[in-house]
Amino acid sequence: xxxxxxxxxxxxxxxYAKELFELWSDYEAIKYTxxxxxxxxxxxxxxxxxxxxxxxKSFQDRFVxxxxxxxxxxxxxxxxxxxxxxxxxxxxxxxxxxxxGYASEAAKALMNYVLDKHLNAVIKADAVSVNPASxxxxxxxxxxxxxxxxxxxxxxxxxxxLIHFSNASFS
Ligand SMILES: CC(C)(COP(=O)(O)OP(=O)(O)OC[C@H]1O[C@@H](n2cnc3c(N)ncnc32)[C@H](O)[C@@H]1OP(=O)(O)O)[C@@H](O)C(=O)NCCC(=O)NCCS
Numbered sequence: 001x002x003x004x005x006x007x008x009x010x011x012x013x014x015x016y017a018k019e020l021f022e023l024w025s026d027y028e029a030i031k032y033t034x035x036x037x038x039x040x041x042x043x044x045x046x047x048x049x050x051x052x053x054x055x056x057k058s059f060q061d062r063f064v065x066x067x068x069x070x071x072x073x074x075x076x077x078x079x080x081x082x083x084x085x086x087x088x089x090x091x092x093x094x095x096x097x098x099x100x101g102y103a104s105e106a107a108k109a110l111m112n113y114v115l116d117k118h119l120n121a122v123i124k125a126d127a128v129s130v131n132p133a134s135x136x137x138x139x140x141x142x143x144x145x146x147x148x149x150x151x152x153x154x155x156x157x158x159x160x161x162l163i164h165f166s167n168a169s170f171s
Contacts, residue, residue, distance in 0.1 A: 002063065004109045007102060009063035009075065012051040016064050017044040019071035023094040031155065032128045033092055059117065065093070065106050072097040077110045077123065085118045089125040091137070098133065104140045111141055111167070123167045128153045128160040138165045 002009040021044040023029050027037055038044055051074075055062055062076030073093035080086045089110055091103050107125075114121050125143055127134035143165035152162030 002109045002113055004105045006067060007106055007109070008066045009106060009109060010066055011060065012048050012055065012062065012064055012074075014045050014048050016071040017041055017048055019094075020044055020048065020064070020074065022096075023073060023092060026095055029092060029095050032131050032134070032153065032160075033090070034155070035092065063110070065091075065102070067097065067102065072102065073106065075106050075110055077114045080124070085121045087114050087118075087121055087123050089123055089143075103133075103137045107137055108141045111143075121167075124164065125166075126152070126162045126164045129163055130160060135163060143167055 001011075018041060021038060021041050024035055024038040024044055024047065030037060036043070036047070038047070051062055056079065059079070061078045063074065064071050065073040065075055073091060075089075075091035077087045077089045080088045089107060091107055091110070093103055111123050114123060123143065125138050126149075127138060129135075129148070144167070146164045146166045149162040149164060151159040152164075153160045
């Protein structure tokens with residue numbers, strides 16, 4: 001479990017299915033991610049099960065974000081390349097909780113968590129060019145833009161440029 005001033009980041013559990021369904025059934029909240037749009041709580045339960053199965057057993061790499069015991073989002077920092085300690089940071093929050101600094105707070109905690117365990121970790125993250133809030137979050141946690149991948153994000157037939165960020169200027 002990770003703790004910040006206002007948030008707790010905990011393991012995935014089916015008990016959060018209903019609250020996370022608020023996030024995963026809202027197209028506006030997930031349209032710039034690869035999370036499937038859900039229409040039933042069962043899908044939410046299955047997705048949580050999938051997250052549990054994919055969680056790294058040796059190093060907790062994905063979390064549900066709680067605010068006063070309510071699940072308001074999720075985030076993770078997942079190992080993409082073990083040999084070179086490269087991790088991919090991501091997050092998403094229910095719309096009712098945007099604009100309060102929660103994403104920045106959680107993202108910072110996730111990044112520090114990885115850097116505590118892997119001193120020289122390369123943290124990578126990306127955001128579509130039309131998602132200024134996410135770009136602002138990545139800048140707030142001091143990641144630097146490395147490059148733009150033209151049409152790097154594809155979902156539902158639309159293609160968007162993807163802005164890549166990292167804590168290592170060479171990546
Ligand atoms: C992106 C997202 C995580 C931001 O969450 P959040 O909790 O509102 O983020 P924060 O409050 O920590 O910070 C948002 C920052 O973006 C800024 N911001 C928000 N909308 C903005 C806009 N339209 N233009 C410029 N900046 C904007 C805010 O001002 C804030 O910066 P500040 O604290 O310096 O004022 C949230 O909108 C979300 O979950 N979106 C859906 C999923 C998603 O896009 N995930 C990221 C995939 S790359």
